[in-house]
Amino acid sequence: MTSSDLNEQEQPQQITYFGRFFGVRHVQVVLLFLCLTTNFLMRVNLSVAMVFMTDIGSGSNYPVFNWTMAQQTQLHSVFFIGYFLMNIVSAVLATIYSNKLLLLLSVSLSAGITLLTPVSVAARGWYALLLSRMILGVMQGMMMSNVMSLMSKWIPPNERSRCGSLIIGGMNFGTLISFSTSGWIGSNFGWPCIYYFSGGLGMIWVLTWFIFAADSPDKCWYITEKESEFIIQELFQSQVTACKSKRIPWKKILTNRACFAVILTTIGHYWGNMTLLAEMPTYFKAVLHLHTTHNGLISALPYACMMIFSLLFSYLVDTLIKRGRVSVTNARKSCNSIGQWGAAICLIILSYCKHESTIVTMYTLGATLLGFSYFGFNINHLDIVPKYAGFFMGITNALSNISNVLGPLFVGFIVDDAENKHQWRTVFWVSAIIWFIGNSIFIIFGSGELQDLSEDPNPEDTVNQRSN
DSSP states (O other), X not given: OOHHHHHHXXXXXXXXXXXXXXXXXXXXXXXXXXXXXXXXXXXXXXXXXXXXXXXXXXXXXXXXXXXXXXXXXXXXXXXXXXXXXXXXXXXXXXXXXXHHHHHHHHHHHHHHHHHHXXXXXXXXXXXXXXXXXXXXXXXXXXXXXXXXXXXXXXXXXXXXXXXXHHHHHHHHHHHHHHHHHHHHHHHHHOTHHHHHHHHHHHHHHHHHHHHHOOSSGGGOXXXXXXXXXXXXXXXXXXXXXXXXXXXXXXXXXXXXXXXXXXXHHHHHHHHHHIIIIIIHHHHIIIIIOOOHHHHHHHHHHHHHHHHHHHHHHHHHHHHHHHTTSSOHHHHHHHHHHHHHHHHHHXXXXXXXXXXXXXXXXXHHHHHHHHGGGGGXXXXXXXXXXXXXXXXXXXXXXXXTHHHHHHHHHHHHHHOXXXXXXXXXXXXXXXXXXXXXXXXXXXXXXXXXXXOGGGXXXXXXXXXXXXXX
């Protein structure tokens, strides 16, 4: 057994307060997971709340609105206008200012807007909700770039897959909770309580984040000195030292082959993701004629499966990388292929299935396989441009809105009869082809190696950070 193997066994026992396998860096991971959970609770609550808000014949004690389908669609889409714009701005802010404070600002204002939504809508109706959704999009546009920037400063390379998978899984967990609880809350307590529930959880997270979060190990008040040194040393050895520089290599990032591959596969991923997870409830209702309750449960099931399996396999991927059984590049490309190509195959098979049980099985399997992409292209930001991971995530996340905007429009253009299975088959084939092309680009041009652009222009800064 080598000395490095001995160190790997000894370090986890010595460097943390909480035991062998859990440290303060993992506290930060859990906090970021809960950040995405609460943010997605506030983002997707409108999907279920809208049903109660527009149920004219319900006899509800709360205001009910006679909004047209066009008005309802605009309320959903206006979120992404603010979201797109703020992602670009946040990509730059995340490289300059405190990520902890930026996330604190983002979630506190998102929670505040969510809590005020019932009162404002009751007073001003549709325009108030439209404005609230746009502001919510702006505030949540600050989220992913700062989350990724914090990951680059807290997570050692050998823990990226499992920690990144857990954090990003917060999106699915938040959606799962929203789908599972909003209907019950709206039925028993009224639609305003859907907003109070998600906004209240957001405020609880803000308080917890303010107390326990930190921008980096050397700024954390309760981390052990040994764990802080361990994290900094691991990142330094991998040339993954976080920096706060106003000089961002825009041109190098946007023209780098590996970076461009991530951008394109991200756009392709979210197009297919939109079809598999966002449009399938409509398909189930129109084609399979599923009851609303069953539809909600089936729609929520893939989020749970995706999260569970991605966590299990992410640990395996980290272990294989750590032991040298597979390179980072091959691990990212293999996982992304399983995720996107696997989901594409399931989507095609689903389009030809006739039995409800087979369709639901393919749907759940496809969504579960898609979870592999979390430690494929998604975590690849940290591999290739760790110092600018926050900025790069802001750019890719903003551009992914191309799919969020054009995808539903494409579905509306193709499917003029929601019960026409052949029209839906065209939608599924197009999504599968886009997944196939996007992942092919990632396989050919992608990389798991550190790119030249991420080298610090001032070596003394890196040395100083290490000595601190």
